[in-house]
Amino acid sequence: MERVDGRKLRFQHRRGEVLAAATEHALEKGLDDLSLRKVAQSAGVSHATLVHHFSSKDRLVAEVVDQVLSVTLSLPDLPRDHPDPIRAIWRRVTDRRARRYVRLFVAITGHAMYGDPALAKAVADSMRQRNELIAAGLIRYGCPESEAQAVATSLVSTIRGLLSDLFATGDEQRVTAAFDDFAAEVERRVLRGFA
Amino acid sequence: MERVDGRKLRFQHRRGEVLAAATEHALEKGLDDLSLRKVAQSAGVSHATLVHHFSSKDRLVAEVVDQVLSVTLSLPDLPRDHPDPIRAIWRRVTDRRARRYVRLFVAITGHAMYGDPALAKAVADSMRQRNELIAAGLIRYGCPESEAQAVATSLVSTIRGLLSDLFATGDEQRVTAAFDDFAAEVERRVLRGFA
Known part of the structure; x- marks a missing residue:
């Protein structure tokens, strides 16, 4: 049986939320307007969390x-x-x-x-x-x-x-x-x- | 008979050249890559000349x-x-x-x-x-x-x-x-x- 790492699960969950917020932002404003700063704002996470999950703007845009x-x-x-x-x-x-x-x-x-x-x-x-x-x-x-x-x-x-x-x-x-x-x-x- | 202003003609001529260079740049690289600096470079004119003719990047892109x-x-x-x-x-x-x-x-x-x-x-x-x-x-x-x-x-x-x-x-x-x-x-x- 696989052990469940609660902390990792929360992070995974958070990652999905952030990606959803970024997608929502792009659907409203297009890709040009997509910045880590704006996505962090609309997802209510820190810039550091965003970088933790997606490492760069290019990676976030790709996802x-x-x-x-x-x-x-x-x-x-x-x-x-x-x-x-x-x-x-x-x-x-x-x-x-x-x-x-x-x-x-x-x-x-x-x-x-x-x-x-x-x-x-x-x-x-x-x-x-x-x-x-x-x-x-x-x-x-x-x-x-x-x-x-x-x-x-x-x-x-x-x-x-x-x-x-x-x-x-x-x-x-x-x-x-x-x-x-x-x-x-x-x-x-x-x-x-x-x- | 209309009087011809030589200086104005040269400027008009130069404007057409600059616009052609900018269009060529966009055809090769897309609009995102279009900057006054790059167009000035490829048209061989100064940044000041470019601003004289087009006033802003937005105006240049529009043309x-x-x-x-x-x-x-x-x-x-x-x-x-x-x-x-x-x-x-x-x-x-x-x-x-x-x-x-x-x-x-x-x-x-x-x-x-x-x-x-x-x-x-x-x-x-x-x-x-x-x-x-x-x-x-x-x-x-x-x-x-x-x-x-x-x-x-x-x-x-x-x-x-x-x-x-x-x-x-x-x-x-x-x-x-x-x-x-x-x-x-x-x-x-x-x-x-x-x-």
Whole structure:
């Protein structure tokens, strides 16, 4: 039986709290505004505690990015046996909670364009994993395996591009109309059996 | 006849050179790396000259962003009477010169998510103008006016999303296959007269 170190457990717990506070800060203000000082303030811990857990700002940012990527990755999966899977994805990625994560994802992708290699790799891995996930879903809906990756990449790109338009312009009506147009095309395609 | 002030002309000329150097720096390194000191160095001018022309880093960044947005805005227009307009756009936005601008555009869009309101407005205006441009082009290709804005927004979003995937992952083959799949769908749609 493993012995439990109470002090270590408390520290672990505290680490999770601090990371949650840092993620919350980034969701509100973006990564540029993330400083050890500000996170220490909002988490109610000392600068020393923060350094104890994360050693540097870069490390903290990397962990916040991991958190955000794993949440956004889980968002746009194709639900099984759904009458309208594309619209189900759209509802998921545009709901109140998801929007905050997707907005930060758009910002992180921007950072990755000239960012440090670790950040760029995290974003690239996340995009590839998401495409694989959707490709697997498309196969369940009858898409031939040979086409699934191309269709998935194009589908995910359209949704990503629409969300980036929505968050940059705030034009809810225009972007929603564009999504409806797109979803109708995808439905046509599913109905004709991806032929 | 207007009198020409030689000194003013030289200054104007120098201003253009400095802005070009700053834009070049941003295209290589992103906006985060843009400092008055570095731009002064690469343009071969004094810090005082830079401040004379642009007054502050924020002003300089704003002008670089304007430059980049106007170049990227002119990229994805639908060529007139082209047998394959969608593929023509893709070739334009993925050529060697355009890629540098589009990469910086993705980074600027990321900044706009939590950036100052002026930057956010510039990005929003640029996206809206681009959609209008493509909508006008689609109408020339027989798209009903009532649908043109939705189709344009969806089309531009797909291309934007694919480029963001391409620059983040570098997966040239996967993204190109996705674009081909998408272009074939658009052709189908044009052939059936947008019905």
